[in-house]
Amino acid sequence: MKTFFIVVLVLFILLISGIFVFLFTFDANKYKDLLVEKIEEAIDKDVKIGDVSLNFLPALSLHIDEISVKDSNKTWGDTILDAYSINAGVKLIPLIKKNIEVQHLSIKELIINIRGESSVSLKPVFRDIELKGAMTSGDIVIKRLTGLVAGGHFSAKGTLEDVFLRQHLDVDLALKDIKVSDLLPEAESGMPQFEAKLNINMQASIKGLDVQKSLDTLVATGTARIEEGVLKNVNLLNLALSKLSSILPGLVEELRAKLPPRYSELLKQNYSAFKPIETDFNIKDRKVFFQETKISSDAFYMIGSGYLSIERDLEVSCDLFIPGDLSKAFVDEVYELKYLQNNQGMITMPVDISGRIPDVSVRPDLDYAMKRLAVATGERLLKSIFRKEGPSDAGASDPDTGGSGETQGQEEETQRKPEPEEVLIRTIFDIISGSDK
Incomplete structure (x- = not known):
């Protein structure tokens, strides 16, 4: 019996020693071709992998310095995706059999190059990505996906069905405290620039792992809240009134000269600050659509509908309303503005906002304004006849x-x-x- 235990102990020591020898002498780079093959099979793109190493503390994992992905007709200087410092927690027995089963995945930095029809691309940078999931019968169950992007963070869970063929992803996604300006191209000096924090909760469905195909097939519904919104270098109220100066020459100058300080300061600001905005939205055809969304500031509010595309094309039709007390102050100084008031005493006019961000134009409906102001002129004329x-x-x-x-x-x-x-x-x-x- 004693001899039996000695034999078992020796075999155990040999096994442990063998595992340690395997781990310390293991050349993980031999698995590069296998990794490239599996990734290319899943996404149908060209894949390039940097150095691969095996770590066994704190858990068994493959470490990859860099992964790049590109279209087959592009050069490696024009990649779709670049990931750096990737760690994949793997199972030992499948690894010995030259098979890779990932239990956990972490990525230090991930850059996705999103190209639209314009020459400017979006390059959101994701950091500290952590993925916990499981693979069953060709499907990947995403138990938890978290990371940082654009000054905020995101989390998701869902299922990727038939990862090697159909590739249908259903996911619940949450974004919190995302800095909108970090996702937009830097504007030239003096040009409009929008800054805000974005919070989103949505349910999305995507077909395909290719970036462009994912954007083409993305369908989603959700809610969004925009906080601390500021449109720099543009005073929307001032701009709308300036457009009316073609009908009422010197309108803005007259208001600035005669309005009480509280109101005249609103026209001097070189920005438009917004109160928190909440809206429902849906995504399809590479566009985010919203309906009857209220956008408020201290000087006005707008209610409008429209869309924003992935190429940053913005189209919004809305009605601008100036609050009753400010409208009264305007009318007291420029009587003709009375004819732009609605039944609640608010000056109102239709406004169209369109363009490719950051080159966006704001166009009040001057035909509407001219028609209303023509009433003032005609009324005074006929009164002078009938008086x-x-x-x-x-x-x-x-x-x-x-x-x-x-x-x-x-x-x-x-x-x-x-x-x-x-x-x-x-x-x-x-x-x-x-x-x-």
Whole structure:
């Protein structure tokens, strides 16, 4: 019995020694061709792998210095994806049999080159990626995927079905505190630049692991919240009013000169700051669509619908509203603006926003404004024709009351009912200007 235990102990020591010898003398680079073959089979792209090494502490893993992926018709200077410092936790027995089964994956840095129709590409940089999953019958179950991107972080879970053929991915994705400016090309000095923090929760479906194919087939629904939004180098309210200067020359200058300091400062700002924005959205055909989204600032708010494409093309149709107190201040200084007010006393006008970010134009509907302001001109003209002259002594003082004729006239004007011709005039111009007045 003693001899038996000695034999078992010796065999155990030999086994452990053999494993250590295997680990220390193992040339992981022999597996490069196998790794390249498996990755190329999965994504149908050219793959290049740097040095490969085997680590056994704290757990058995393959370490890869670098992986690059490109289209077959491109050079290695024009890659789709570049990943650095990759660690893949693997199982020992399959590895000895020259098979690789990954239990855990971590990537220090990942750069994805997203190319649209424009010459400028998006290159989001992902860091500290951690993936825990399992593979069953050709499917990969993503138990947990986390990482950092654009100053924030992301997390996801889902299933990748038929990884070597159909490649259908269903995933729940959350993005938190993403800096929008980090995902956009740097704007030239003085050009508009949007800064904000973005939070997203969405459910997405993707077919194919190729970057471009994934974007083409991406379908998703979700909610977004935008915080700390600032559009630098553009005052949207000032811009909208400046466009009206072609109809009312000197409008902005007159408002700046006459408005109380609180309001005139709003026109002097070289930026537009936004309150938190919340919206539902859906993604298809490489575009993010949103409906009836409210965008608010201290000086105005807009309600609009439109889309933003992966190529950064922006198309939004919206209505701009200036709050009642600010609208009243505008009307007190420039009477013609009264004809742009709605039933709630807010100056309002349709606005179109379009262009390729950062080269975006804001265009108020001047036809709408001209139609409304034509009412003011026409109304004054017809009133001058129909106006009835008052008594010749209307301006005389009333000795009995001690008041002036002007004060009495103002009281009578306030209390009197509109004359029939005034009602007729308003009806005519209501019809001309449309029922939306």
